[in-house]
Amino acid sequence: MDADLVVVGSGLFGLTIAERVANDLGKRVVIVERRSHIGGNAWSETEPITGIEVHRYGAHLFHTSNEKVWDYVNRFTSFTGYQHHVYTTHKGVVFPMPVNLGTINQFFSAAYRPDQAKALIKEQSQELGNKEPSNFVEKGISLVGRPLYEAFFMNYTAKQWQTEPENLPASIVSRLPVRYTYNNRYFNDTYEGLPTDGYGAWLTRMIDNPLITVLTETDFFDDSHEYSKSKVVGTVPVVYTGPVDRYFDYVEGDLSWRTIDLEEEVLTDTGDFQGTSVMNYADLDVPFTRIHEFRHFHPERHYPTDKTVIHREYSRFAKRDDEPYYPINTDDDRAKLAKYRELAASEPEVIFGGRLGTYKYLDMHMAIASALMTYETVLRPHFNDGDP
Ligand code: UDP
Known part of the structure; x- marks a missing residue:
């Protein structure tokens, strides 16, 4: 076997690990990728008729406040000055998102100043009393009051998640800022932009090292090749970024x-x-x-x-054959996840990472930060000192 490390999946977690282990330690890495291209869901391509760069798996906007991540990604690409803004159409009228003073005033046909708007939203979220919001609905109402929640969050979320919002975690809505100014930037982060020559070019450059071999269209669970699960686990360290339930053959049930x-x-x-x-x-x-x-x-x-x-x-x-995008994270999922974590902890020499491997709603910058941490705390010591 020509590998010191096998990485399963080439999303941002897997690519970062491969890059560090090859470039920093001079070790040989084999990446096993089921798809015909690297980059996970961040992959982009040029649409041939228009020449326009298209994000194949939904729009990806890079943003971070983590200096280390920002320095790291800038080794492989520069970023444009793009700042993300989103609008939403409700009852035939367009409003700015996330909810900001512009949204509030447009919705109520008013000219509230920040303090007046805050007082109004406080009044409109009074039904919660002093209760700490414990799910998506309560968190949404506590942030923007019931009328705005029902207009902008309730039905959009019903379409996106098709799960009772009472059963969704509060953290999903906390992704969005609420502002009492006219600032309608989507993200609060210090750094933001899009890779100047595209995601495809950025991600390809990350693993431009002869020590890294990428096997595309190769399924880790297909025993017919040298880098399959049955052949590598226990023989060479593995970083697995596919779905954690798939790894254990769904023994504890499917995560949603x-x-x-x-x-x-x-x-x-x-x-x-x-x-x-x-x-x-x-x-x-x-x-x-x-x-x-x-x-x-x-x-x-x-x-x-x-x-x-x-x-x-x-x-x-998602059904089993569909591409998983968002972990739903109901109570039932969390109970199954706890069991999968126990199984993962006892799996020899396999590190589970990335959105699919940890069942966490990680943004790109979080996947990179988590991979850098895994590299520094687990993989580098392992290769340098022979630590387990
Ligand atoms: N959301 C909403 N209305 C919107 C935008 C977002 O209700 O107009 C909710 C929805 O539940 C979504 C969550 O806020 O899943 C987080 O939004 P974000 O834009 O971060 O989702 P992503 O871009 O990752 O799909």
Whole structure:
């Protein structure tokens, strides 16, 4: 076997591990990837008719406040000055998201100042009393009050998660800031941007080292090749970033995931479909959750002015053969996850990482941070000192 380490999956967790172990330690890494390309769901490609960069698995926006992660990613790519803004359509009217003073004033046809808006939202979330919000609904109402919750969160979330919002964790809604200013940037992070020459170029450069071999279209669970689970586990250290339940053959049951379907349309009668990169649809009469228009992610590029490409995004429960995107994380899932964690802890020389391997809703920067930490605390000591 020509590997000091086998990495299963080439999303940002797997790529970061492979890069560190090869570039920093000079060790040989084999990456086993089921798909025909690396990069996990961050992968992007050029749409051939328009020449526009399209994110194959849903729009990916890079943002972080972690200096270490920012320094790290800048070794492989520069970033544009893109700042993400999202709008949402509710009852035929467009509002800025996340909820900010502009959204509040537009919704109530008012001209509240920050303190007045805060007082109003406080009044509209009074039904909770002093109770600490314990699920998505309570957290949503505590943040923006019931009317705004029902307009902008309730139905969008019903479409996206198809799970009773009472059964969703509060942390999902906490991803979004609520601001009492007119700042409608989507993210609060210090650093933000898109890779200047695209995700595909960035991710490919991360593993540009002859010590790294990538086996695409190779299933870790298919015994017919040299780097399958049955042949490598126990022989060589493994970093596994696929679904944790799949690794254990679903013995404790399936963890629930959401997947998305992206309906691509190339429009040749207009160079601008919606005037912005992401438009959410807050109401149930529209079956999709949002439309992405990719040209707007790169206003600095010279894309054709008479054509554009959009994705309508639909969300549904993932079946085993679907691509898992979002861990649903109900109580039932958490109970199963605890059992899978116990199994994982007793698995020799296998590190579970990434969104699928840990069943955590990790953003790109979090997956990288977690991989850097795993490298420093587990893999580097292992290779340098022979620690387990
Ligand atoms: N959300 C919502 N309305 C919106 C946007 C988001 O209710 O217009 C909720 C929804 O439940 C979503 C969560 O907030 O899953 C987090 O949104 P984010 O944009 O971070 O989701 P992602 O882009 O990762 O799908």
